[in-house]
Amino acid sequence: MKRIIVHCEQEITQMALMEHGQLVEFTIENSQGRQLVGNLYKGRVVNVLPGMQAAFVDIGLKKNAFLYIDDVLHPHLEKQPKVKPSISQLLQAGQEIVVQVMKEPLGGKGARVTTHYSLPGRWLVYMPHADYIGVSKKIELEVERNRLKQIGDQARLPGEGLILRTVAEGESKEAIQSDIQLLRALWIQIEERAGGMSAPAQLHQDLSIIERLVRDMFTPQTERVIIDDLVQKEEIASFLSRVLPDWANRVEIYKGSEPILTHFGVKEQLDRAFEHKVWLRNGGYLVVDYTEALTVIDVNTGKYIGSNTLEDTVYETNMQAAEEIARLLRLRDIGGIILIDFIDMDMERHRQDIWDKLELLMRSDRTKHLILGWTKLGLLEMTRKKVRDHAMNPFTEPCSVCKGTGRINSRL
Template sequence: MKQLFIHCAQNVTQSALLEDGKLTEFSVERTEGTSLIGNLYKGRVVNVLPGMQAAFVDIGLAKNAFLYVDDVLHPHLERQPKEKPAITELLKPGDELLVQIMKEPLGGKGARVTTHFSIPGRWLVYMPNADYIGISKKIELELERARLRSLAEAMRSEGEGVILRTNAEGENRESLEEDLNLLRSAWRNIVDRCKDASAPSELHRDSGLVERMVRDVITPDTEQLIIDDELSLHEAKAYLRQTAPALEGKVQLYDDPKPLFDKFGIKEQLDKAFQSRIWLPSGGYLVWEQTEALTVIDVNTGKYTGSIDLEETVFLTNKEAADEVARLLRLRDVGGIIIIDFIDMEIEDHRHQIVQQLEMRIKRDRTKCQVVGWTRLGLMEMTRKKARENAMNYFYETCASCKGKGKIYIR
């Protein structure tokens, strides 16, 4: 059972997704600083770096955006040259071009941008120049994949690209075509604005948190969407009325005097999930250490002593840990390289089962993940795509005294 909760305060909007009562996703967006992912800009090339095969582009933000050569070439791999050209053959300082943010500024880095444009809708993602069709991997039935591919081929024009999202499963042609036409119209408006705009300037802004969550998360198996703000409630209903009217009835207004996240135990779950030590149901625990690009997770048996033998105790603790790690990666929106130090297991089949468990759990993640496998040192290695700043950074800041080392500064 899925439940989506949206809390709107004066300066911030927060969303929380519960699956079977457990918090699995949490997002936050400040009113004055909405997400930049998906925004399109007319930019000006400031500098071209042959040694990095990249360029820096002024798009009007505090720091210039980074554009890698692969993101300048045609989005379809089969349409790219066999030998990658030098970035200096494609761009020069002063050039003006349309770019889209694919990764927000993080730490000391500027945004990463691309010319592989994509505009997401309710049922599909429109890619005006991609010239290929993609189907969500989460749609597993081959007959349905073939049906959707056939519909996409019939609907798209020459040169256009389309990705059928997971939500498109079972949807009719009329709904898909309506979504495609809306996205085509949005793209035409962007192109028209680009002709007259001066660089740098913003041409298109992706939807805010409320509409994005409704667009991406609300499906027929969602039990309810509860919002504590009337304006946001009307926004959510209006979007569903246009794209999925059968789901509009799932949206409810919360008007209890007790805070929404307190009422449904979300605040309590958040407090536990963002600790450096996270307890498992059996009594084992995780120790979680995170840097900008690397996350290390240590699994311990803790209070759990088991009842059969050591190997079984270790195996059961590791299974619980795999489930919890997959959930917390989504919840904390962790990106980059992830190393998990599971407790050593003697039986090879147990090691194999832990990999399977982890792979099965991350299928629920809307962000791309890859389980690489066991390293020679017996550590589990995986990666998760990073696009936005961690939600916890909105609420926590590095201690000025210890600089994040967790020690008391006594000098």
């Protein structure tokens, strides 16, 4: 079963998702700097760069947003031209355009934006101009996939697009149709605001961390939401009573004497999970290193000496490593290219088992990812969508001595 632990301070809200007592996701949001992903803006094109097939758009933030040509073309691939036009044929400097943030500003880069608008609801994602219906790949039963697709097809208007989410499995036709109607009405409001405002201007802000928690993470397997703030507790219960009335009683206030994150073991697990060296149950360990766009994870047997053959020792360590890596990717919110240096195995069957294990465990990850397979050098390569900084970055800062290299010069 799952538990969601929420700690509220004056300016910061921290949320932890626990599965069978193990921490698998952790999110922080500052009330003064809420996440931008999902927000919609009316922006003004500042400059168009044909050589990069991109444009920079002023949406009212410190840095101009980046808009790539693929995010300007029609969201339905079948309706895109076979040969991409120059972006200068689609956009001109000074033009006003509605865009949605799809990636947070990271480092010195501005936000990445798109014109492929999407509004997530409880059961589905509404896309006003996509003109197609999709069903979550995690819904495997073909009969259910066809049922959901038929419901969506009957409820959508010409040109609209829908993606039925995993939680829609088994949900009633009436609930799904209600979700569509609410999101359609929200989009109409956004269009009306855009028509009456000058750029740059914010048109829509995505839900707060508390509301997103209910929308995206509350499932029948969620046993409890435990929170240490009475006002926020009532907010969650109120939100649940509107969208999931039968589950409103699953929210409870924490009354313990010690801090909530300490009481439920969140702080202890966070401290271990964000170490440079992460230990496995059998005495093996992982070493995690970052660059801006690449994360490398090295697997080592460490203290584990095994009991049978070397191949068995390596295989068991790699299997435990696959479990821990799947958890760390979600918990640290690692994005970009990921290379995993598992310990070399002689048997091809074992290599396939590792791939299958990681693929199975990653099905619980709500962030888009792709396991590409083994490289010629024996590394397992995968990608995971990067939309924001790592989960602990708000609590850390670069070392003033090594500047983030992890090494200090002792001889000059």
